[in-house]
Amino acid sequence: xxxxxxxxxxxxxxxxxxxxxxxxxxxxxxxxxxxxxxxxxxxxxxxxxxxxxxxxxxxxxxxxxxxxxxxxxxxxxxxxxxxxxxxxxxxxxxxxxxxxxxxxxxxxxxxxxxxxxxxxxxxxxxxxxxxxxxxxxxxxxxxxxxxxxxxxxxxxxxxxxxxxxxxxxxxxxxxxxxxxxxxxxxxxxxxxxxxxxxxxxxxxxxxxxxxxxxxxxxxxxxxxxxxxxxxxxxxxxxxxxxxxxxxxxxxxxxxxxxxx
Amino acid sequence: xxxxxxxxxxxxxxxxxxxxxxxxxxxxxxxxxxxxxxxxxxxxxxxxxxxxxxxxxxxxxxxxxxxxxxxxxxxxxxxxxxxxxxxxxxxxxxxxxxxxxxxxxxxxxxxxxxxxxxxxxxxxxxxxxxxxxxxxxxxxxxxxxxxxxxxxxxxxxxxxxxxxxxxxxxxxxxxxxxxxxxxxxxxxxxxxxxxxxxxxxxxxxxxxxxxxxxxxxxxxxxxxxxxxxxxxxxxxxxxxxxxxxxxxxxxxxxxxxxxxxxxxxxxxxxxxxxxxxxxxxxxxxxxxxxxxxxxxxxxxxxxxxxxxxxxxxxxxxxxxxxxxxxxxxxxxxxxxxxxxxxxxxxxxxxxxxxxxxxxxxxxxxxxxxxxxxxxxxxxxxxxxxxxxxxxxxxxxxx
Numbered sequence: 001x002x003x004x005x006x007x008x009x010x011x012x013x014x015x016x017x018x019x020x021x022x023x024x025x026x027x028x029x030x031x032x033x034x035x036x037x038x039x040x041x042x043x044x045x046x047x048x049x050x051x052x053x054x055x056x057x058x059x060x061x062x063x064x065x066x067x068x069x070x071x072x073x074x075x076x077x078x079x080x081x082x083x084x085x086x087x088x089x090x091x092x093x094x095x096x097x098x099x100x101x102x103x104x105x106x107x108x109x110x111x112x113x114x115x116x117x118x119x120x121x122x123x124x125x126x127x128x129x130x131x132x133x134x135x136x137x138x139x140x141x142x143x144x145x146x147x148x149x150x151x152x153x154x155x156x157x158x159x160x161x162x163x164x165x166x167x168x169x170x171x172x173x174x175x176x177x178x179x180x181x182x183x184x185x186x187x188x189x190x191x192x193x194x195x196x197x198x199x200x201x202x203x204x205x206x207x208x209x210x211x212x213x214x215x216x217x218x219x220x221x222x223x224x225x226x227x228x229x230x231x232x233x234x235x236x237x238x239x240x241x242x243x244x245x246x247x248x249x250x251x252x253x254x255x256x257x258x259x260x
Numbered sequence: 261x262x263x264x265x266x267x268x269x270x271x272x273x274x275x276x277x278x279x280x281x282x283x284x285x286x287x288x289x290x291x292x293x294x295x296x297x298x299x300x301x302x303x304x305x306x307x308x309x310x311x312x313x314x315x316x317x318x319x320x321x322x323x324x325x326x327x328x329x330x331x332x333x334x335x336x337x338x339x340x341x342x343x344x345x346x347x348x349x350x351x352x353x354x355x356x357x358x359x360x361x362x363x364x365x366x367x368x369x370x371x372x373x374x375x376x377x378x379x380x381x382x383x384x385x386x387x388x389x390x391x392x393x394x395x396x397x398x399x400x401x402x403x404x405x406x407x408x409x410x411x412x413x414x415x416x417x418x419x420x421x422x423x424x425x426x427x428x429x430x431x432x433x434x435x436x437x438x439x440x441x442x443x444x445x446x447x448x449x450x451x452x453x454x455x456x457x458x459x460x461x462x463x464x465x466x467x468x469x470x471x472x473x474x475x476x477x478x479x480x481x482x483x484x485x486x487x488x489x490x491x492x493x494x495x496x497x498x499x500x501x502x503x504x505x506x507x508x509x510x511x512x513x514x515x516x517x518x519x520x521x522x523x524x525x526x527x528x529x530x531x532x533x534x535x536x537x538x539x540x541x542x543x544x545x546x547x548x549x550x551x552x553x554x555x556x557x558x559x560x561x562x563x564x565x566x567x568x569x570x571x572x573x574x575x576x577x578x579x580x581x582x583x584x585x586x587x588x589x590x591x592x593x594x595x596x597x598x599x600x601x602x603x604x605x606x607x608x609x610x611x612x613x614x615x616x617x618x619x620x621x622x623x624x625x626x627x628x629x630x631x632x633x634x635x636x637x638x639x640x641x642x643x644x645x646x647x648x649x650x651x652x653x654x655x656x657x658x
Contacts, residue, residue: 052558052559053427053559053560054427054432054436054545054560056282056283056436056439056440056443056546057283057285057443059440060426063426067426070559075557076557100544101281101544102543102544102545102552102554102558102560103557103558103559104558105542105543105544105558106541106543106554106556106557106558107557107558127283127284128281128282128283128544128547129281130279130280130281130282132271133279133281151284152283152284152285153284154284154285154287154288154446156285156287156288156446156447157284157287157288158288161287176284176285179285179443179444179445179446179447180443180444181440181443181444184444
């Protein structure tokens with residue numbers, strides 16, 4: 001069965017922009033207005049962060065937004081309440097949930113899948129979910145609810161592991177641009193990064209690829225798009241939302257600048 | 261001596277606890293370690309170098325001391341395994357000596373570590389100096405304040421101490437920062453984890469490197485008491501490395517009662533506690549599934565203990581398994597009782613224990629041990645680093 005993620009890639013093919021923001025940030029009830037404004041402004045995929053107290057793969061910007069969101073009262077139940085009915089307003093843009101395994105486990109993985117599917121969520125990114133555990137315990141469940149897992153690939157991921165990851169999903173591959181957590185400066189030499197992206201491109205994988213980590217503006221977005229079907233922006237959007245009174249307007253401006 | 265230890269499964273599980281829940285950025289590092297650690301540990305050349313350093317540099321075997329005045333007070337036979345006499349003042353160096361040799365064999369040139377009380381940081385800085393390796397230690401800002409002597413010690417040894425400023429600014433957050441550093445430096449860096457926590461194979465690796473404690477205990481007990489097996493082995497648990505080492509060779513000896521002592525802080529139900537076995541539920545922290553203090557939404561809660569080495573919201577997966585299966589008894593000790601135990605050991609035996617260790621000593625009255633029972637307390641570290649705290653609480657101690 002196709003889902004919105006595959007449709008989005010089929011429809012546009014290249015230069016897809018995936019934007020990440022943290023649910024409940026900057027204010028508890030900004031989640032839904034942000035989804036609408038990001039979609040209207042032209043974001044091709046939307047990744048909603050489920051805040052966690054100890055986000056290992058994220059840098060200081062996303063961690064601070066998670067802390068603020070938790071203080072605002074965000075949790076899984078509130079998030080699913082907020083997402084209720086979202087598909088009546090945002091019909092096509094794929095929505096993914098990104099977060100860490102512990103809050104999902106405590107909510108109950110099956111409950112989580114059921115609620116996510118009911119809200120119209122298309123994909124899930126859980127960076128600390130091991131591949132073996134996914135296959136052994138969750139793959140069937142995800143299939144039943146038509147939720148597509150997204151797995152990360154780094155410059156150190158071995159080719160046979162990349163093939164396995166490619167087999168395990170029908171969404172996209174998340175290419176981490178280089179060493180470091182989200183929002184960090186890209187310290188890798190351009191040539192090294194280019195070689196890595198080209199090495200992956202040459203593998204002729206089933207799934208399209210989005211490049212993430214260290215992408216933050218029009219220039220870095222366009223550069224990333226040379227090597228993949230698109231790119232993911234997170235920390236830079238969070239920074240643009242910091243301290244604003246009108247988060248949806250700030251998000252619209254941000255996306256327009258990246259896509260201009 | 262035969263190893264009696266129950267191995268974790270290949271994926272690092274002790275029952276339902278353990279595993280390796282890590283982002284892909286860490287996968288190659290952790291997998292490389294998983295594939296190689298058993299072979300490296302078993303390599304005779306490694307063992308020769310490791311054993312020689314334990315003997316000539318660390319000062320092993322550490323004595324097993326019969327504490328007669330303490331025994332008289334508790335009307336039982338108390339022996340103290342003197343890990344406080346290890347170089348750098350605690351058991352932590354057993355592990356760092358082993359891991360630095362491992363790191364060298366893996367071709368790593370840069371070492372990172374996390375530390376709570378600073379003992380693991382000092383032990384890591386020490387072996388890095390010994391081997392000429394770059395060393396960066398992450399430490400919570402609050403812990404840097406309450407364990408200043410150890411911060412100075414690390415700097416003197418040439419390590420860079422970086423303050424963890426997020427969350428509760430203690431051990432948990434120092435561990436988060438160390439993991440993030442590793443994510444950013446995946447090729448040249450080895451992360452020397454200081455306790456039996458983290459993704460597989462760390463809990464098993466650290467337990468094996470600390471197992472020298474119980475290996476020596478068995479030999480020394482045979483000499484001193486005529487039996488290799490005590491009735492009780494008592495050790496404090498933050499993450500649980502000294503307890504893992506003290507329990508290791510007794511795990512499959514059902515006659516030996518294993519007692520793990522946690523920090524209750526201001527009281528188990530006070531909201532200011534680190535008694536994970538009581539307050540925790542299964543959850544994931546720092547790459548392993550274990551008992552974890554968390555709220556109902558799965559957010560990790562901030563633990564409290566006066567002792568910087570014990571205020572960790574989880575315990576190692578082996579300990580979670582021992583608690584869950586009932587193989588080990590878990591006791592919680594409050595700050596004040598630990599402070600009183602500091603005074604007691606200092607006056608009765610002339611040994612000033614670390615605040616962490618004092619929790620284990622404070623459990624002596626709760627064991628129910630009889631006059632003929634042999635009780636071994638793992639004296640995991642010495643109290644020099646805690647002098648400022650001890651002076652601050654002079655009303656309780658003096």
